[in-house]
Amino acid sequence: MTIWSGRDEDALPAALCSDLQVTTFDQVVGPGRLLHQAYAVAGHGVEKALGRTAHKLGLGPTAATRRIEKVFGDDALTRQSRLDRIYDSFRQGSAQNEPPLCALKKDCQNLLKYALP
Numbered sequence: 001m002t003i004w005s006g007r008d009e010d011a012l013p014a015a016l017c018s019d020l021q022v023t024t025f026d027q028v029v030g031p032g033r034l035l036h037q038a039y040a041v042a043g044h045g046v047e048k049a050l051g052r053t054a055h056k057l058g059l060g061p062t063a064a065t066r067r068i069e070k071v072f073g074d075d076a077l078t079r080q081s082r083l084d085r086i087y088d089s090f091r092q093g094s095a096q097n098e099p100p101l102c103a104l105k106k107d108c109q110n111l112l113k114y115a116l117p
Contacts, residue, residue, distance in 0.1 A: 064110045
């Protein structure tokens with residue numbers, strides 16, 4: 001959000017402005033306002049379309065979470081046995097040779113990238 005209080009030297013973050021004349025960029029008169037609105041509408045549509053396409057392609061945090069859950073199975077015994085197998089493979093040093101573990105590691109790294117700034 002761009003804050004404008006009438007003069008360029010008065011541009012301050014909203015938390016620091018005490019003027020009552022603080023307006024957002026959407027309310028400023030001029031051609032910039034119309035361009036901003038057009039770009040905002042177009043950008044929102046593109047963002048939505050890209051998000052849907054990424055979801056269909058199996059990208060994003062939801063798809064990564066589902067793949068991780070699929071690796072570990074549905075019940076507690078299956079999860080525990082998979083965790084034990086992963087732990088044993090790391091202790092023996094054979095974790096790099098197992099494709100399911102490489103895919104799991106990649107999905108976990110991707111999920112962390114989505115979660116962290």
